[in-house]
Amino acid sequence: MKDDLLSNDSANPHLEQLLGARAAGSATRRQILQAGLGSAALAFFGLPAQAAGGGGSAIGFRPIAAATDDAVRVPEGYTLQLLYAWGDPISLGPAFRGDASNSAPEQAEQAGMHHDGMQFFPFVNDGRPSSTHGLLCINHEYTDEGLLHVGGTAAWSHAKTLKSQNAHGISVIEVQLRGGGSELRWQIVRPSAYARRITARTPMRIDGPAAGAVDMRTRDDRRGNVVFGTLANCAMGLTPWGTYLSCEENFNGYFNASGTPTAAQRRYGIREGGSGLRWHEHDSRFDVASEPNEANRFGWVVEVDPWQPGRPPVKHTALGRxxxxxxxxxLASDGRVVVYMGDDEAFEYIYKYVSRDRFIAGSSATSGRWLEVGTLYVARFEADGRGQWVALQHGQNNLNEANGFAGQAEVLIRARQAADLVGATKMDRPEWIAVQPQSGEVYCTLTNNRQRVTADAANPRADNAFGHIIRWREDAGDAAAGRFSWDIFVLCGDSQHSDANKRGNIRGDSFGSPDGLFFDRAGRLWIQTDVPGRLMNHGDYQRIGNNQMLVADVASGEIRRFLTGPSGCEITGLTATPDSCNLFVNVQHPGEVPGARSDPARPLAVSGWPANQFAEVTGGRPRSATLVIRRRDGGVVGT
Incomplete structure (x- = not known):
């Protein structure tokens, strides 16, 4: 669920301006950008070519062609299994009814809608992590109200509001590989003591500098340290102590600001009517006029301990809103915890958090304050290929009362305005971030930005429909460093037919709108795409096809297409078992029609997935779902 309304009107520089200055000022760096993905770029970071994959390609499958049909396709020699679709019970609960007649209480015990980021947590047997038994944490980003309810949005009611809220949040399910030979399949363990659903109504704790702040207090929570629910849960993170981080993205669309929103509300895109959701009609928390501070309690990173179902989730305000x-x-060189984060909107910023305390291997989730006490930074990219992390800390960099920040709580609640003030670099929708396990390089997808108006030598598109991936190397290889070197990993687009990549930045299969990123243990970079519905299979995107998943060898520069999704979907969320022999992948919103989520008939006309591909699925409504991908010979996926 994306919001195209521009909310960042600051005078901070844009990335394309820096790329243009950089290209004009250094022939050497132009050559690196033209090389794009090869050894020259690795040398720029001071790395030997083999550091990120060795000689020759690390990819071992035959790439598949782009596709436009209503099915999931994978390479020859691989199997697909449907594991967990919207409406499936998490444990011993109600089954999904294809006419969408499940009640709100039933939905609270079933898979939510629109699966997104997820993580596999293995059980440990005799000191070894299992690759056949574990927990899956899965985000549910938003709802398609036309599919969720009988009758869609007509006759909107309190019951429909509750069901919609219960279709948001997070699933925790227990999964196990069972059987043998041709009968070997992953199954959801039912019943399971670990299974639970976290929804937009689940109580959770607020910690960090903004906990208890005046702007976090409401009529129902006069202390400002407890909030009901999480929503707009997009991508995720995994902590070294074995917990799950779920990220609240487009929270603004759930709030109705009647009248004229404040400057702070406008900076986060809160406006009258929100995104068309009608929760505020039956839940006053989402009516800004009734409860002006409730919106401040969303837009955070939420920590969940999957192994402790009785432990409330925690919203960590130290990581910014x-x-x-x-x-x-x-982890930094000295053991401090570092968290990289993108703010997914046009012209927004890339952030980094560094903890005060050091993590010690073997520590439990309750033994440290790693996400509660630390410093938040924002990235400033410089034209010479260098960059700086600028602290968003009260009393530093003009973040003071004279500029509207009375304390650190205000800095974190209004992190966007703080980043505006310190001169952060405007980016083209920063999304997923991944750290290369061998080299420590950091990669970030910049999905697209149709509002870009400036063309330059490095980004020759005034209308950035295709997006790109940026990468950086922290000084001295230390994740806590204050400075870094950066480069463009790939400019995306149709390399055969478009001006987007005439300089050879793509080697292999074309793709656009990169979104999800995942490094497997061998250092292969898996890339998932989120082409907007209005662009999919139109113009140059017609040759690229449906959304997909690709694999890149970051040393050789080769990119191969591994998976294509059904009509109208997004491919998002990727995790693997410790042995890398099982990949879990999410297919989100098959059949989605832009601007028509309230019309149940139109998505049905676009996609019948997954029922049209998997015989065990009943009911014709499109359903987001988690898939499991395995090699037929049981080997490592991708080799």
């Missing part, structure tokens, strides 16, 4: 796409966790 914005439209979090993900929260990628790594």
């Amino acid at each position: 914005f439209k979090h796409e993900g929260a990628t966790v790594t």
